[in-house]
Amino acid sequence: MKRVPTWRYLGAGLVLGIAVGAALFVWPGPLATVAGAPAPLPRLFQAPTYQLVDQLDRPVHSADFLGKVRIVVTMDPYCTTLCPLTASKVRNLEQVLKRRHLAHDVQFVAFDIDKMTGPKDLRAFLDQEGVNPDVRWLAYLTGPAKTVRSVVHDGYHSSYYSVSNAQAQKLAPSTFQARMSNGVAEKANAPFAIMHQSPLFVVDRQGWVRAVYGDASTTPSAVVVNDVAQLVGGAG
Amino acid sequence: MTPRGSLAIAGRAGRVAAGLVLGAALAFAGAYLYHHGSRAARAAARAATRAADQGYPLHDLGPAPSLTGFTDQQGRAFDPSTLRGKVVVVSFLDPRGTRVSPVVAVNLLTALESDLRDTGTFGKKVVFVSLNVDPAATDPATAARFMKQVVGFGQSPATPAAWPFLTAPPQRVTQVVRKGFGVPVQALDAPAFQRYAARQRAQGTYFYARAWNPLAKKGDPTIVGNGTIVIVGPGGRIRARIPRAYQVSNVSVEQTIAALLASAQP
Numbered sequence: 299m300k301r302v303p304t305w306r307y308l309g310a311g312l313v314l315g316i317a318v319g320a321a322l323f324v325w326p327g328p329l330a331t332v333a334g335a336p337a338p339l340p341r342l343f344q345a346p347t348y349q350l351v352d353q354l355d356r357p358v359h360s361a362d363f364l365g366k367v368r369i370v371v372t373m374d375p376y377c378t379t380l381c382p383l384t385a386s387k388v389r390n391l392e393q394v395l396k397r398r399h400l401a402h403d404v405q406f407v408a409f410d411i412d413k414m415t416g417p418k419d420l421r422a423f424l425d426q427e428g429v430n431p432d433v434r435w436l437a438y439l440t441g442p443a444k445t446v447r448s449v450v451h452d453g454y455h456s457s458y459y460s461v462s463n464a465q466a467q468k469l470a471p472s473t474f475q476a477r478m479s480n481g482v483a484e485k486a487n488a489p490f491a492i493m494h495q496s497p498l499f500v501v502d503r504q505g506w507v508r509a510v511y512g513d514a515s516t517t518p519s520a521v522v523v524n525d526v527a528q529l530v531g532g533a534g
Numbered sequence: 535m536t537p538r539g540s541l542a543i544a545g546r547a548g549r550v551a552a553g554l555v556l557g558a559a560l561a562f563a564g565a566y567l568y569h570h571g572s573r574a575a576r577a578a579a580r581a582a583t584r585a586a587d588q589g590y591p592l593h594d595l596g597p598a599p600s601l602t603g604f605t606d607q608q609g610r611a612f613d614p615s616t617l618r619g620k621v622v623v624v625s626f627l628d629p630r631g632t633r634v635s636p637v638v639a640v641n642l643l644t645a646l647e648s649d650l651r652d653t654g655t656f657g658k659k660v661v662f663v664s665l666n667v668d669p670a671a672t673d674p675a676t677a678a679r680f681m682k683q684v685v686g687f688g689q690s691p692a693t694p695a696a697w698p699f700l701t702a703p704p705q706r707v708t709q710v711v712r713k714g715f716g717v718p719v720q721a722l723d724a725p726a727f728q729r730y731a732a733r734q735r736a737q738g739t740y741f742y743a744r745a746w747n748p749l750a751k752k753g754d755p756t757i758v759g760n761g762t763i764v765i766v767g768p769g770g771r772i773r774a775r776i777p778r779a780y781q782v783s784n785v786s787v788e789q790t791i792a793a794l795l796a797s798a799q800p
Contacts, residue, residue, distance in 0.1 A: 307549035314554050316561040382743035383637070387781070393738030428742040470686075474647055476640035477684075479632065479744040516783035519738065 339508035339525060345370070345501045346453025350409075350441035353420040353431050358439055360505070366405040367529045368501040369522065371514050372450055372458070372494060373438070374412040375423035376483040379475040380496040383515035384408075385427035387498075392435055394519050395526060403530040406436040409450050411458045412492055413443035422482045454507075458494035466491035500525045589789025590765075592797060595772040598622070598764075599714025601663065604700035607678035612700050619768045621660045621794050623787070625779070626717055626760040627699065628668045629680035629749055634761040636745035637780040639664065639685040642763075645784040646697075650791070657696070659768075660791055665711055666701040667719045667760045674701050676749060684747050716775065717762045721755040730758055741780065763787065767794055 345368070347360040371388060373381040388406055395401040410420055420438045421431035429436060440446065450456050461469065473493075498514035499507050500522065509525050511517040604612040625642060627635040642662055650656035666677050677699040681687045687697055702710070711719050722730055734740035741761075763779040766772055774790055776782055 302546075304549055307546055308553040308556075310550055310553060314550075314557060316557040378746070386740075386742040389742055390738040390740065393735065397738065428740075474640060474644035474686075476637045477746040479746050513783060516781055516786075518781070 339500070339502075339528060341502075341506045341508065342510065343507050345499070345505045345507050346449045347505075348439075348441075348445065348449045348453075350439040350445065350449075351417060353417050353424060353436075353438040353440075355417040358437055363405045363407065363437075364505060365503050367403055367503055367526050368405050368407050368499075369526070370407045370409070370454065370499040370501055372409045372411050372454075372456055372496065373423070374492045374494065375410065375415050375419040376412055376480065376486055376488050377492065377494075378478050378480045378483055379473070380494075380513070380515060381423075382427055382478040382480060384496050384498075385424070385429060387515050387517070387519070388436065389427065389429050391519050391522055394523055398523060398527070400523065400526055400530055401435065404435070404526055408436065408438040409446060409454075410438060410440035411446060411450055411494055412488075413446075413460075414486070414488055416440060419482060419486070423480075426481055454497075454499060456495050456497050458492055460490045461493055462490050463488075466493070469493070498522065500529065502529045589786050589791075589793055590774045590776055592767075592773045592790070592794055595716070595775065598624075598766040598770055598772050599710045601665075601700060601710065603706050604665075604702045605674050606696075607674050607681060607699045607701075609674045612698060617661060617663070617766075618770070620658075621768060621791055622766040623660065623662045623791065624715060624764040624766060625662070625664045626667045626711055626715075626719055626762065627664045627680070628757040628760060629666060629672045629676040629699075630668060630747065630751055630754060631757060631760075632745050632747045632750045633741055633756070633758075634745075634780040635680075635757075636684050636747055637743075638761060638763065639681075639687075641779065641782070641784050642787070643685055643687055645787045645791075648784060649788040655791075655795065659795060662697045664697070664699040665707060666699060667707065667711060667757050668721070668754075669701050669707045670704045670721075671754065672701070674699075677701055679749055680747075684745075684749070715764050715772070717764065718759040719757060720759055721757050723755055727756040727758070739778070765790055765794060767797075 345360070349357065349359045352358050369388070369391065371384050373384055375381070388408070392401060392404075392406060395404055412419075417440060420440060424431045424436070424438060431438075451458065495512070496514050498511040498517055500509040502508050508529060509522075511521070601612060601614040601617070606612050623642065625638050627639055629635070646656055646662065650660055656662075664677075666672060681697065681699055701707075708719075711717050731740055761778050761780050763776040763782075764772055765774040765776070773794055776787065776790070779787070
């Protein structure tokens, strides 16, 4: 009878051992949860539903994003304070999520809160801020002012209102916001400005808002990525 | 079965068992190392969450350098003894910068106006000092214009105390900023900046926005690495370095200052 080489027995044992070792490690549950994972994010409120158009003028329904974790922000393409900073944060967050292999499960959604603007302005703003307008990972949505208000103001509870440029000039010293360059705004020379908050919302796969951050631009990327990782992992 | 046959079976079983143990050990070690890495990442994320809410942890990061040999934006020699016994918030600004300098400065102004003025601490217990990180191309007069036109400091009647924006010869600035405060500021020409920007884009840390600055000039070298704020305790020791301060809320800076003021250790 032909003798079976020793390495074959060792090899078989090795393969079996790796399987047993891995099983031991994750049984009875992943050690990630045993070792003090963060507390589940609370369900704050149901995200609003809507039908709008994106930066490429394609119709978008909120139901299109069910099954994905959503990172939601507001941006005015004519804004010269917070919105360029928000756009920068969005661009960087997407890159970090990609590096963490989470980007596939995430949809970025931005709402245009300026009633004077349309898809063309949104594309110009994104391009200016280093985001290719043709990307799928970001839906920058616009539509009738009343519809957008019902989504952003009534649905997400984020406040914004228009003031004349003269009023905006008066308010500027008390808002303490750095003035940012915005060629799209300069070109448009709009007769009024939008005073607004710049929050960031994290929405789970089922459409529940799970985290709200007051200022998108100063929310650490690590915090948002941590939330996304939890929701992509199915917690909660 | 012959004794020799039994021995052969025992030998085979032994070799399989040896492989099994070795494999299990390898798998467990690999999984542990992988898990340990992700646990460290989660800990970092939790630390970031705390930082966002409660300010930065205070450490003793060594003595702050003396600010001798500097001139303020009015062209007067700066007297470092005016900082003694106070919390000093040090920023590193480029008066012609269109990247992070205006945002860092305005964030500090927000902290000043929303918290420090109301508590009466600004100028008495807490002072802001900015160092000009482009002294080769700019002078105190440019620093003064930056504070007035870009930051808006001094335009409000509610800003009572001075905010020195200090300039010194380039060699002295490099010595104080890089060696003294440990802030890795450097001036990059266009090709070097492109490489720097590409690295940051890949890491998801690039600052895409551009700040409005009427003092900016095209063709300048780009100053990078100056987004850090350093907080010095009343005893003259560095207690916190806040990196990428242009992405940090003024509340976080206020909380760090408040913790230092409340701390028994200077």
